[in-house]
Amino acid sequence: MVYIPHDKFARKARQEGYRARSAYKLLDLQRKFGLIKRRDRVLDLGAAPGSWMQVAAQFVGDKGKVVGIDLAPIQPLGSANAAAFQKDIGEEDFIGFLEKQGFKAFDVVLSDVAPNTTGIKERDQALSHELSSRAFEIAIRLLNKYGAMVVKVFEGPDTPELIKEAERHFSSVKLIKPEASTKGSKEFYIVAQGFKGPDR
Numbered sequence: 001m002v003y004i005p006h007d008k009f010a011r012k013a014r015q016e017g018y019r020a021r022s023a024y025k026l027l028d029l030q031r032k033f034g035l036i037k038r039r040d041r042v043l044d045l046g047a048a049p050g051s052w053m054q055v056a057a058q059f060v061g062d063k064g065k066v067v068g069i070d071l072a073p074i075q076p077l078g079s080a081n082a083a084a085f086q087k088d089i090g091e092e093d094f095i096g097f098l099e100k101q102g103f104k105a106f107d108v109v110l111s112d113v114a115p116n117t118t119g120i121k122e123r124d125q126a127l128s129h130e131l132s133s134r135a136f137e138i139a140i141r142l143l144n145k146y147g148a149m150v151v152k153v154f155e156g157p158d159t160p161e162l163i164k165e166a167e168r169h170f171s172s173v174k175l176i177k178p179e180a181s182t183k184g185s186k187e188f189y190i191v192a193q194g195f196k197g198p199d200r
């Protein structure tokens with residue numbers, strides 16, 4: 001059965017031409033933190049079907065670039081400032097792959113990556129933590145100094161450790177639940193700004 005969400009954000013997304021209701025999570029974060037600037041290079045991990053890419057592409061403008069990655073194919077956005085690749089972020093040579101495509105550094109790394117949940121709480125938390133940690137690791141390898149990172153986490157026993165690690169690398173770290181996040185879900189976003197310097 002195909003699940004079609006009917007809440008106000010899903011309706012708004014259909015009216016405003018966004019591919020998913022998640023667009024409003026990034027718009028909310030952007031309104032609060034001004035993460036994405038004109039001409040920025042943005043890496044979007046777990047990007048399918050592409051609503052965060054649509055939002056990011058508006059903010060970076062013609063001279064910026066948005067690179068979206070997902071296990072699933074992403075339909076092209078149809079704008080020259082966006083590129084999408086079907087790829088597993090867990091692959092060992094993921095950073096090498098991006099470099100071969102000509103992408104070596106970014107101003108913003110976004111991760112809305114989420115695992116296929118199994119329904120077993122501990123297993124889902126572990127899978128999610130693994131993906132959030134991987135996104136974090138990619139961000140600190142590829143961000144430019146003073147860059148920003150957004151990483152989705154499902155709050156669990158490993159979350160404080162990830163936040164502590166983020167605080168080591170960024171001058172400002174916040175844990176936020178955007179308005180469009182489903183109430184009652186354990187989903188949060190780590191919003192980290194002022195990257196202290198790349199590990200490359």
Ligand SMILES: C[S@@+](CC[C@H](N)C(=O)[O-])C[C@H]1O[C@@H](n2cnc3c(N)ncnc32)[C@H](O)[C@@H]1O
Binds near residue numbers: 088114131
């Ligand atoms: C919540 S969706 C992202 C929605 C997207 N931000 C948008 O606004 O359209 C999470 C995505 O993470 C992707 N994903 C999960 N594990 C992944 C992995 N190892 N590598 C790349 N993408 C992954 C899933 O395929 C799924 O499309």
